[in-house]
Amino acid sequence: MRGGAFHNKIVEEARTIFSNNGWQIYTEHRYRCNGTTTYLDLLAVKGDKRICCEIETTVRHVIDNTVKAQSAGLDLWIIVPSRTLSRQIEHKLISSGLNTKHKNVRVLLFCQLEAELNSFQENNF
């Protein structure tokens, strides 16, 4: 795993949540689409549904990751540890013209992941 210890801890815990719900998980997944190569922290696959997750512990890479995911046409869940960071990331995305409300990007607190996943499964399966 390429991140720091904290990042990797969240990746591992997120992986467990997805696995417990019957999702196939790929970490550090290399994804190529539309001429863009992107490395995803987590790619969860179940049936014909796929969820791509980026774990962000700072705001540094969020724009790059979002732009890459959007250009590759992926639905992206950005998982963050704290509300402060969540607000910072939403603000940064909006100020960069990447409105999370209308596009396929969601910013989630890590503690909301399980609930969000259950809701996604109820709506899609």
Place this chain on the structure above:
Amino acid sequence: MNSNDILNDIDKKILLGRQLGVFNNPLGQKLLQLYGHGILDPWAIGQINKRVDKQLRKEAFSNLPFKQPQLNTGELILGTDENSHRPVKAFIQYLNAGSLLVANTGSGKTTLVSFYAIQIANHVKGMWLVDLRKKESRLLMPGFAQRGIDLTVVRSRKFKINPLQVPFKVDPYEYASTIADVLVKVLNLPPRASVLLSSTIIKLYKKFNVLNGSPKYPTLFHLFETVRISKTANSQARQAILDNLEAILLAFGTEMLGCYRGWPVHELAKRHMAFELAGQPEAGKDLVLNYLVVAELISRVSRGISNRGMDLWMSIDEGQRLFSQRRESTGYGGNSITDLAGLVRGTGTGLFISVLTPDDLSNKIPAITSTKIMGRCGSISEYQAAGQFMGLNKEQVFWCAHHMVPGMFVGQVGDGPWRYPFLFRVPKMKQLKIVTDYQADESLKSLDGLDVDPVEFSNWSAVECITVKGEAIDDKQDTVQLTNSEFRLLKAIVDKPMLPSSDYVKLARISPNTLTRLRPILIAKGFIREHIMDSGNRGRSKRVWEPLEAAKQAIAGSDNNGGT
């Protein structure tokens, strides 16, 4: 008797056709097989003649004195063929044996290097883009980011290095003499100074316990002070060291050179870095670059790396002064890179050197670089000198002198079956997004995880009153300073990292009040980093504790010594 006399017309056509590469497709291969078996019916002869004549006519009308490149495979697009406008390709591993680019200002040198860097980035573990005069490599940051690669930009005053830090897996005795030679060359010292430097460095290593594996290395400031108080040393050598070293120490200060442990060079070799050396004194540029390159090469040699594929690509832009023949031959100067550059291929390091003119270029450089590229030059003598490196004939040299324009280059690859010079063009780069100094400094955060140990003094001056605190600190001292409860808590964090803080009360067998009291102390001492994780409810956020390198070392040191 001429050897051609024994050949008939069809033999000569076959030989010519092979040179022209007209038999490279499947039908061409079949024609060669037929020829080999002596099956030469009128259809086969007609096909052979037609192919060779067509290519000869094509080359005659193209009005170019260069062969059409037969380079159609590989991951790296060198450019587009000037005649056919097809991509000219090569394998990235061809660059392992070193490359030289000669082209004057405005001819597209930087564009070419950027074009190659973007393509190579995904194929190597590490990339060092060294800007000696400009700050253009940083413009590649967004392009690298699109490919999922972080380019770390190190501005000229943001380096954290210690040239006396022994590289990974290198014997300190061996390194002492190597770095002494580097300093002699970089600081233009008399040869006698090499002996004094070498012995002083070894004495310092002994004093700092480096020879027994201590990770705390002396700095150039310690070297300066030790030479200064060596009154019995050869006075000329001593004075030369003091005069030249002082200038560097004053220019760089403790912010750059004041680290017991600077960035480990073998870690930098695993990253994509842009080193900006513009704005530093020339001797300073030489010191930084020589140290980085020599440390990595010597480390690779010590690790026994031999004949492996390229995993580090170094591009040195505007290396005119660094690889100057005049500097090498007059005085004591020169640089250690040229001495070690012959090793680069074997150690999996690709060196790409670009210079403005072949005039005053060290004659070792063309000898140790296999791939050669020439762009527009300023004078006919420069075309002749650069053309000589790649075996251009007179006609080709004169054609270049009259037809070369920015973006057009003559190349010769250093490997593979086809090594003739060829003409190609590099596409113009689109307007690159400006990367500000702030963004460049932000990228440096990726190096935060590296183990850097700054010196305790911050007000160094070249005058006699210097006091260097904490010399040769024993490893034990770090652990002795811990109290019993601090040690227990730290050990629990190191053994079971990344747990919420409250979990450590039980694990360390301390009271919650003690834990609350110790938390700011451990953070302030740089032993732990605290991360906040919000819970879904309204309650307090979880505090997750990550042990840092200092904590791991302190605990490891204590374990080795049988406890606190």
